[in-house]
Amino acid sequence: MTTSKLGPVNNWEDDFDILDGAYLNNPFEIWDHLRNSCPIAHSDRRGSNWLPTTYEDITKIAHDVATFSSTQVLVIPFIESQSFSYENINPEVLGYGAPPITADPPLHTWTRRLILPWFSHKKVSEYEPLTQAICKKLIDEFSKRTTIDGATEYAQQIPVRVISHILGVPEDMTDIFTTWVRDFLEFADNSENRFNSIKEIVLYLIGVIEERKILISKGQHLDDMISFLIQEQNNNPEIDDAIVLGMSILLLIAGIDTTWSAIGSALWHLGKNPNDLLMLKQQPEIMDTAIEEILRAYSPVTMARVVTKDTEFNGCPMKQGEKVLMNFPAANRDPKVFENPETVNLKRKINRHVAFGSGIHRCGGANLARMELRIAISTFIDNLPDFIVDNDDDVIWAGGQVRGPRKLPLTFIK
């Protein structure tokens, strides 16, 4: 079991570390323990952070956006000496962060309304054939083999290609995007790499936006999402260049390792539970509840909030500037809300999960994520033989901001 660079955890109540090896591999027991003993843990590693573990606490905090601001959503903060004022980039260029995810109302409200129609059911269904074709092509490449890495050869390849299409950026950039996003979110303890990754993302997107502006000014019709934001600048003076850049950063980052993680976790679950794999193959009509159950049981995303004023929350003295880690994955394992939460029941009828968050920051891309997850799983099980996870010791889980398998050896049973 690996320990994080900050050393082993001896006390989860007062000194938790979400990058500790035990937490990455099996956070469920730690949450159960904390829910009974605490239920809000605290740690001074990586700044002063609170970690709620109950559904009630987490959804309450999510709804109190005046006390718990979204202006700092990173679970692993940047180190203080790092700022965006470096070569070629004016610090003001990122003045808004990446709205709407890093914004509070009113900035959050109107920036969110701009992008929501791009992820409506109707719009998302237009990306379905493309997603299917991506999945099919990946499967064709390995369908003759007996083993694959389900994480890197399949799950990882899907969402990044779909979002590249939506943003109108070339598919040959997908490996680079994946590296940037992993350096930014997954390997956040390596602060130099992380800083370089966000710098690369910013410089790349500044270039893309400049290029699109020139094409649009020449009268070219572009129907990708970044071009849409640029063209909306004519209708709304509030959409300045920093808003376009910040929103583009969000759109690039948010849909890559999150959905990849969910697809990987789904494959892991099916590879570990042959009865569930068989049931899903024989009863495709349960796919909708199966998807929601996978999202509940293996929720990938934890976001942060920053406390705006000293407050006491459920007995905890939270000080202005401290962070709260929005442990949606733990909320979804709360036995007060979910019957037998540790049991993954693909037919679970009542499942009020908050894998996509709760309140005004509900994941804007949720419909896209669900569609990708559904198509990825159904295409996989429809076109390939049954499969198993041979050896759990070979599986590598990432965690922190986004939890999911990063190495997932699957063996096909011919």
Added chain:
Amino acid sequence: MKIRVDESKCQGHSRCYIIAPELFEVDDYGYSHSRFETDIPADLEEKARLACENCPEFAIEIAD
């Protein structure tokens, strides 16, 4: 049975629409609205209860 979506609570999770598209419609922003102002068809009552019990924002109201 009558159903209503509390627009001040709905955050567009779409859970009700996925469970019961016969009862709910979603707009371009993802917000859900009931298709029925009057009593819903009796054979959809079970689906209405399920939609209500799966809403993460407790936004669906049912009146028998």
